[in-house]
C-alpha cells in the first residue's frame with residue numbers, strides 16, 4: 196500500500212449516489228488556525244436523572260408506540276413519538292399538484308416522526324449491546340416500518356441514528372429516529388435513477404458484488420462491510436446484504452442477529468480506531484409504493500459515516516466531497532483493527 | 536404574520552435544486568442535552584503575526600497568481616495557490632471512459648484550487664470593506680475565472696467562502712476559495728436538469744421573477760435578495776441578478792459595485808440579527824462548455840447560508856432538510872433589520 200502522502204489526488208464517481216468525490220491526501224496536512232475545536236463528543240451531563248429516555252421517566256416522553264418486550268415495565272427498547280416532530284401525524288396529505296401562480300409547490304407537513312430508545316440505561320451505547328440486543332433494535336425498526344407502510348400516503352421511511360453532538364444529536368441517551376414521508380425524497384429518487392442506469396448498462400445490480408474487491412472490511416453469513424470505492428467521507432462504511440434485497444423491512448430474525456453482530460463490530464472498530472467519533476448511520480431502502488419485481492436495481496444497505504471533519508462551501512455548492520483518506524487505505528486500517 | 540409557533544409544518548419543493556424541505560417551527564423548541572456547544576465562531580488567536588495571509592507574510596504562502604492593484608507591495612487582494620490543494624494543476628486530465636471490470640469510474644485529480652485573500656488586514660471581514668472593496672473581491676473572482684476558463688478541460692468553477700469554524704473555515708483571515716473542476720459536479724448537473732424542466736413547463740426562467748413576492752428582502756439597481764420559498768436553512772439568502780444571465784463571470788464593473796453593496800448589506804444584516812454567525816456563500820453559475828444561447832433556463836445567483844444548527848442523519852440520508860424558520864418569517868425579519 197502506498198503511504199497516504201505518496202498518493203496523488205483522484206476524482207472518483209459513486210455509481211449508487213451518482214456523486215463525485217475528490218480523494219486528496221494533501222488536504223489532511225493543512226493547518227488549523229482557530230483557537231480550539233470543541234471535543235467531538237462532549238461528555239454527557241453527570242446528572243442523568245433528568246433524561247426522559249431513561250427507564251422510570253416514561254411519563255416525560257411523548258406517547259409510546261411500542262415496547263420490547265411488550266407489556267412489561269422492564270423494557271429493553273421503546274419506540275415513541277418525537278415530542279418535537281418535524282411532521283405531524285394528524286394532518287391530511289394534500290400535495291399541491293396544481294402549481295400556484297409562481298409555480299411553487301408545497302403541501303401540509305404530514306408524516307410520522309418517531310424516536311427509538313435503544314436501551315433503558317443511560318450509560319450504554321448501541322455497540323455495548325450484544326449482537327442480539329442490536330438485532331432487537333433493528334427488528335424494532337422493522338416492526339414499526341410494517342405499521343407505517345400500511346398508510347397509503349407514506350412513500351418512504353428514513354431510519355437514521357445521530358451519535359454525538361457533532362453528528363447532530365441533541366440527546367445523549369442512545370437512540371435512533373424514523374421519519375415516514377409522504378414523498379420520495381430527493382436523494383432516494385436520484386439513487387434509484389442512478390442504480391437503474393447502472394443496471395441497464397451492466398444487466399447486474401452493482402451492489403450484489405460489492406464485497407469482492409480491495410475495499411472490503413469484514414463479512415458475516417449474510418452481509419459484507421466495505422468502504423465504498425468513492426467514499427465521500429473518511430472511514431465511511433457500507434453494510435450490504437449479500438443476496439439481492441430491495442427493502443430493509445424484509446429482514447428476518449436470523450439475518451437481524453447476523454447484521455446486529457456485524458454492525459456492532461463496525462461501530463466498535465470505528466470507536467477503537469478513531470477514538471469514539473461522532474457518527475451517523477442511515478438505512479438506504481426502497482420506496483414503499485414500487486413493486487419488488489420492479490426493483491431489481493435497488494439493493495438496500497446501511498451507511499455509517501463517522502463525523503471527523505465538517506464540510507464547507509465547496510461541498511454545499513457542488514455536491515462533490517473532498518475526502519483526504521483513500522477508500523483502500525481506510526478499508527485496510529479497518530480490516531486490521533482487532534476487537535477482543 | 537402568524538407567530539412562529541402557530542404555523543403548522545409544510546413540505547415545500549425547491550424548483551432550482553429539486554430538493555424538498557420540511558418547514559417545521561416545532562423543531563426549534565427541542566431541548567439540548569449536551570454539556571456545551573462550542574461558540575459558533577471562536578475568537579481568532581490573539582497573536583496574529585503568524586498568519587500567512589497577512590500583508591508582509593507573502594513568503595509563507597503558496598505562489599501568487601494575481602494581486603490587486605498589480606505590481607505594488609500595498610496590495611488589497613491577492614489570489615494565490617492553495618498550499619494544500621484538493622486537486623493538482625500539474626496533472627493531465629484523463630477521465631476513464633471505459634469502466635474497469637467493476638464498472639468503477641475514476642480519473643487523476645486534475646484541477647485548480649486557489650485562495651482569494653480578501654484584505655491585507657487580519658482583523659477585517661468582508662462586510663467591513665466598502666461596497667467598492669467587496670466589488671474588487673468579486674472582480675478578482677471574475678479575473679481568475681477568465682484565466683481558468685481558457686483551459687479546455689475545465690468544465691466548472693466553484694467559488695465559495697467559509698466564515699467561522701462551524702462553517703468549515705480553518706483560517707481566520709478573511710478569504711474565499713475557487714476550485715476549477717474537470718467535471719460538471721453532481722449538484723450543478725441536477726440544478727441544470729431541474730431548471731430546464733421548470734423552463735420547459737412554464738416557458739420562463741424561474742429565477743427572473745423571484746423578487747416579486749413575499750420572500751424578497753432588499754433590492755439594488757441590478758440585483759434582488761430573497762429568502763427562497765423552499766429555503767433548506769434558516770435565514771438562507773439568495774442574491775439574484777434581475778436580468779437573465781447564465782454566467783457569473785459576465786459581471787461588469789458597474790454591476791460588481793452594485794452587487795458589492797447588496798452583498799455587504801446582507802452580511803451585515805445576518806451579522807446583526809444572528810450575532811455574527813458562521814456562514815458559507817457559494818456562487819451558482821453555469822458550466823463553461825455550454826453556449827450561452829443554450830442556457831435560457833440557467834440564471835446564476837449567490838447563495839448565503841448562515842450555519843445556525845448542524846444537520847443529522849435524516850438530511851444525509853434523504854437529501855431533505857428540516858428548517859425550523861419559515862421563509863416568509865425569515866425574509867420579514869431580514870427586511871426589517873436596520874443597518875445604520
Ligand SMILES: Nc1ncnc2c1ncn2[C@@H]1O[C@H](COP(=O)(O)OP(=O)(O)O[C@H]2O[C@H](CO)[C@@H](O)[C@H](O)[C@H]2O)[C@@H](O)[C@H]1O
Nearest residue numbers: 247256257278279357363364365366565845846847848849
Ligand atoms: N421527552 C421527549 N419525548 C420524545 N422525544 C423527545 C423528547 N425530548 C427530546 N425528544 C426528541 O428526541 C430527538 C433526539 O434526536 P437526536 O439527538 O438524534 O437529534 P435531533 O433530532 O435533535 O436533531 C438532529 O437530527 C435532525 C434530523 O437529522 C437534524 O435536522 C438536526 O439538525 C440534528 O441536530 C429530538 O428529535 C427531540 O425532538
Ligand SMILES: Nc1ncnc2c1ncn2[C@@H]1O[C@H](COP(=O)(O)OP(=O)(O)O[C@H]2O[C@H](CO)[C@@H](O)[C@H](O)[C@H]2O)[C@@H](O)[C@H]1O
Nearest residue numbers: 225505506507508509587596597618619697703704705706
Ligand atoms: N500558507 C498558505 N498558503 C496557501 N494556502 C494556505 C496556506 N495555509 C493554509 N492554506 C489554505 O487556506 C485554505 C483556507 O480555507 P478555509 O478556511 O476556507 O477552509 P478549508 O479549505 O481548510 O476547509 C473547509 O472547506 C473545504 C471545502 O469546502 C472542506 O472540504 C473542509 O471540510 C472545510 O473545513 C485551506 O484550504 C488551506 O489549505
